[in-house]
Amino acid sequence: EYGIVRPKGLTVSYHATSDMEKHHFGQTHPMKPWRLTLTKSLVTSYGMPFAMDNYHTRPATYQELNSFHSKDYLDYLATAAPEDQPRDADQAERETPFNLGGSDCPLFHGLYDYCSMSAGTSLDAARKICNKQSDIAIAWGGGLHHAKKSEASGFCYINDIVLAVLELLRLYPRVLYIDIDVHHGDGVEEAFHSTDRVMTVSFHKYAPETFFPGTGGLDDNGPKSERNPGAHHAINVPLHDGITDEQYESLFKNIIGAVNERFRPSAIALQCGADSLAGDRLGRFNLRVQGHGACVRYCKSLGLPMILFGGGGYTPRNVARAWAHETSIAIGADKNIPEIIPEHTPWREHFIHDTLFPSLEQSMQEVRHNRNTEKRLRDIVTHVHEQLRFVSI
Numbered sequence: 001e002y003g004i005v006r007p008k009g010l011t012v013s014y015h016a017t018s019d020m021e022k023h024h025f026g027q028t029h030p031m032k033p034w035r036l037t038l039t040k041s042l043v044t045s046y047g048m049p050f051a052m053d054n055y056h057t058r059p060a061t062y063q064e065l066n067s068f069h070s071k072d073y074l075d076y077l078a079t080a081a082p083e084d085q086p087r088d089a090d091q092a093e094r095e096t097p098f099n100l101g102g103s104d105c106p107l108f109h110g111l112y113d114y115c116s117m118s119a120g121t122s123l124d125a126a127r128k129i130c131n132k133q134s135d136i137a138i139a140w141g142g143g144l145h146h147a148k149k150s151e152a153s154g155f156c157y158i159n160d161i162v163l164a165v166l167e168l169l170r171l172y173p174r175v176l177y178i179d180i181d182v183h184h185g186d187g188v189e190e191a192f193h194s195t196d197r198v199m200t201v202s203f204h205k206y207a208p209e210t211f212f213p214g215t216g217g218l219d220d221n222g223p224k225s226e227r228n229p230g231a232h233h234a235i236n237v238p239l240h241d242g243i244t245d246e247q248y249e250s251l252f253k254n255i256i257g258a259v260n261e262r263f264r265p266s267a268i269a270l271q272c273g274a275d276s277l278a279g280d281r282l283g284r285f286n287l288r289v290q291g292h293g294a295c296v297r298y299c300k301s302l303g304l305p306m307i308l309f310g311g312g313g314y315t316p317r318n319v320a321r322a323w324a325h326e327t328s329i330a331i332g333a334d335k336n337i338p339e340i341i342p343e344h345t346p347w348r349e350h351f352i353h354d355t356l357f358p359s360l361e362q363s364m365q366e367v368r369h370n371r372n373t374e375k376r377l378r379d380i381v382t383h384v385h386e387q388l389r390f391v392s393i
């Protein structure tokens with residue numbers, strides 16, 4: 001209908017399962033798996049599935065999860081029931097192990113299924129890339145970057161990104177991980193801190209005392225030891241409230257361009273957390289859908305095999321806009337699709353301001369003050385370039 005056709009010489013695959021979307025973290029919890037329904041609804045109403053290979057994913061197996069997570073942790077995750085959910089924070093601290101059952105990572109009905117489906121989408125994406133059946137693989141149900149080997153953290157229980165990158169490392173010598181979620185990608189950074197085959201770059205809001213998870217300062221570049229090949233292979237871009245499209249895009253291109261030249265990755269894993277958008281319930285930035293998407297477009301232009309993961313995103317209508325727009329960039333249809341959301345889109349009434357690209361004023365009640373000075377951004381760029389001198393292949 002919108003002239004959406006399969007891109008020439010490029011295969012894009014889309015990995016999802018609607019079984020993930022029906023799970024609930026709880027009424028007041030900001031993570032709403034239903035945002036995936038809204039995303040799929042937009043992607044479909046624009047006709048994008050015609051241009052991609054669409055896969056209904058299977059849940060990851062226990063063995064697959066065990067390639068990163070410990071058995072102790074997985075066994076608890078598999079058997080913990082909502083009834084084990086502590087009544088209050090004190091009880092949580094005393095009784096539930098692995099950081100499970102608190103208010104960030106509650107125990108809810110079907111938790112293990114939800115986790116294995118999220119991991120399944122990312123693993124399927126990685127396998128399609130490895131066997132060359134896909135050039136860009138999309139897994140919006142993944143991107144849960146805070147989970148640790150034996151610990152849940154920040155709404156994340158299973159680190160599907162680590163599992164997928166491990167899969168890529170079977171074939172590709174070097175993988176570049178990029179994270180544009182408003183939070184620091186601490187779980188992925190930590191998982192690969194001792195290898196020089198993975199470079200991690202996270203852009204995030206940084207305020208150690210007040211903003212989760214509190215790590216990811218400019219000087220945090222991986223454990224510094226002469227014997228650690230992974231030293232200097234973590235790059236952090238700590239930002240303040242209110243960063244704009246122009247600043248973010250220029251920072252992103254400068255840093256990722258330099259990393260690409262120096263590290264020469266053979267594949268890219270890009271976490272597209274949509275909580276960095278203006279008007280997000282938890283986020284603090286002033287990015288528009290266009291600015292967020294520009295990062296995806298730039299990564300695509302590098303011409304490497306790539307996985308796009310989801311991640312955070314707490315204003316569901318904006319999450320759906322961003323991920324639908326980014327799906328259109330992957331298939332090269334972003335210039336073809338109309339800005340006005342199609343009349344026949346299911347749940348269309350949720351998209352107040354019926355455009356794919358709301359203005360800052362439309363996204364939030366009051367536009368957030370930009371606390372990022374040009375001087376500070378220049379200092380960040382300088383630091384990153386100095387860091388990169390330690391990286392050689």
Ligand code: ZLV
Pocket residue numbers: 028029030103104143144145146153154155156181183184211212273275282311312313
């Ligand atoms: O987007 O939480 O600040 C990837 C991702 O990066 C905290 N958690 C923890 C540390 C002590 N606190 C407070 C616990 C709060 C528990 C409930 C909320 C409930 C309602 C509204 C907001 C929150 C909340 N929780 C906001 N920020 C937090 C963070 C975790 C953020 C995870 C981001 C995950 C998916």
Ligand code: CA
Pocket residue numbers: 179180181182183184185202203204
């Ligand atoms: Ca980030």
Ligand code: ZN
Pocket residue numbers: 181182183273275311312313
């Ligand atoms: Zn986040």
